[in-house]
Amino acid sequence: MTEESLLDVRSIADLSPDHRRAFFQRDAGIGAVRDDVRDIVDRVRTEGDVAIREFAEAFDDVSVGNIDVTDAAERAHAEFADADDPRLDAIREAAANVRAFHEQQVPEDYRETVDGRELGRRFRPIERAGVYVPGGTAAYPSSAIMGIVPARVAGVDHVAVATPPADEINPVTLAAIHEAGADAVYQVGGAQAIAALAYGTETVTGVQTVVGPGNRWVTAAKAEVRGDVEIDFLAGPSEILVLADATADPEYVAADLLAQAEHDPNASVVAVTDDEGTAAAIVDAVVDGIEGRDREETIREALAADASGVLLARSMSEAVLFAEEYAAEHLSIQADDDEALLDRITNVGSAFLGPYSPVAAGDYAAGPNHVLPTNGGAKRYGGLSTETFLRSSTVQRLDREALADLSDTITTLAEAEGLEAHAESIRRRLE
Ligand SMILES: NC(=O)c1ccc[n+]([C@@H]2O[C@H](COP(=O)([O-])OP(=O)(O)OC[C@H]3O[C@@H](n4cnc5c(N)ncnc54)[C@H](O)[C@@H]3O)[C@@H](O)[C@H]2O)c1
Ligand SMILES: N[C@H](CO)Cc1c[nH]c[nH+]1
Numbered sequence: 001m002t003e004e005s006l007l008d009v010r011s012i013a014d015l016s017p018d019h020r021r022a023f024f025q026r027d028a029g030i031g032a033v034r035d036d037v038r039d040i041v042d043r044v045r046t047e048g049d050v051a052i053r054e055f056a057e058a059f060d061d062v063s064v065g066n067i068d069v070t071d072a073a074e075r076a077h078a079e080f081a082d083a084d085d086p087r088l089d090a091i092r093e094a095a096a097n098v099r100a101f102h103e104q105q106v107p108e109d110y111r112e113t114v115d116g117r118e119l120g121r122r123f124r125p126i127e128r129a130g131v132y133v134p135g136g137t138a139a140y141p142s143s144a145i146m147g148i149v150p151a152r153v154a155g156v157d158h159v160a161v162a163t164p165p166a167d168e169i170n171p172v173t174l175a176a177i178h179e180a181g182a183d184a185v186y187q188v189g190g191a192q193a194i195a196a197l198a199y200g201t202e203t204v205t206g207v208q209t210v211v212g213p214g215n216r217w218v219t220a221a222k223a224e225v226r227g228d229v230e231i232d233f234l235a236g237p238s239e240i241l242v243l244a245d246a247t248a249d250p251e252y253v254a255a256d257l258l259a260q261a262e263h264d265p266n267a268s269v270v271a272v273t274d275d276e277g278t279a280a281a282i283v284d285a286v287v288d289g290i291e292g293r294d295r296e297e298t299i300r301e302a303l304a305a306d307a308s309g310v311l312l313a314r315s316m317s318e319a320v321l322f323a324e325e326y327a328a329e330h331l332s333i334q335a336d337d338d339e340a341l342l343d344r345i346t347n348v349g350s351a352f353l354g355p356y357s358p359v360a361a362g363d364y365a366a367g368p369n370h371v372l373p374t375n376g377g378a379k380r381y382g383g384l385s386t387e388t389f390l391r392s393s394t395v396q397r398l399d400r401e402a403l404a405d406l407s408d409t410i411t412t413l414a415e416a417e418g419l420e421a422h423a424e425s426i427r428r429r430l431e
């Protein structure tokens, strides 16, 4: 494939219906693996550890000894600490920023009395959470922080982590998992990891909620187990949509596109601009930036996908409408009046404003969570947060007078529903 055909500037107005669907109904290759994933999930559910070991051989080329690697994580952490390894300092600083941001999300229990009715809401953590930490083609200590820290902030009792097996699991990932505060760590990856956390096996303790990002197999498995357990949402192959006007620096835009493209061949990266010169300069900067990168092949595949591209809008208003329909995991706005553009957009996982807010800052260390909905999920829900790990319940206490005040309303509605015993339970108290 030539560099030219890899990335052309296309006008939004000229997109074919098929191409519009590729952007707006993108599925990052997940649909194509749903049947395989259903079989993997079924086998882990029925065969437990045996299936985990078999899939590790098949998909990770690893002959797994101990599935439980909790001790290995503690050891990796101790080695980093003993050596004053700067990577542990980075993990600690990132975790501190993520913790501070997520502590602000802890809701307070409350009670208030309205006309003799004392009403309230309580928030309590779930007991057992499972966090998937990806690690197939890159290492993701940052995702360990993003998944485990909010669970700990919420007060979850038992945080279990699954991460792909390896002859030697990445020590930075293990150290981050331990630093963030996991209780148990299992070496199991992909769809089989999600199934193991959801249903439990001889070794893996089943959890109530499975969270975390991953590739298309991981994401399809979360869709499969949803219903039997809670999940956060589908956080699949990474995406970025950049809105850029003529004031944007095309080199910065290109750098952000290349960064998210290197995650996965199924990643989607899009820039939309109302300025022809900027569009052409972004394409040039992306093409110039590909060769020689460590993950060049992955980047090329991601850029070649129908759901990636550089688009020309007739105005920033048209660009905004595109962004709203696209509902990006990451929305970067590199434009003159970024706040005004953001004001007009609801559907977004996380917004990055201005030239000095690259998505990579949020990926690692700014504080907000990087586990975010992909494939348009931002139309329906937000990213991972402390609330993901909390349940709420309501409380009410009425005094006699408050009940008397409401009795006509309640009994009228109860009788209208044909539920006479409900009405009687009110009258009995007021006789
Ligand atoms: N949306 C988000 O919030 C977010 C955040 C961080 C990372 N991510 C995404 O996480 C993903 C990480 O991907 P990764 O692949 O490096 O690691 P991963 O841990 O997600 O997947 C690795 C696992 O995939 C399974 N697998 C690989 N090939 C398979 C096959 N042919 N059949 C069945 N299973 C197979 C293996 O079991 C392997 O252990 C990327 O897509 C990245 O974009 C998303
Ligand atoms: N961009 C990813 C979320 O889509 C998060 C990440 C982790 N490491 C680097 N980036």
Ligand SMILES: [Zn+2]
Pocket: 238, 259, 260, 263, 360, 363
């Ligand atoms: Zn990233």
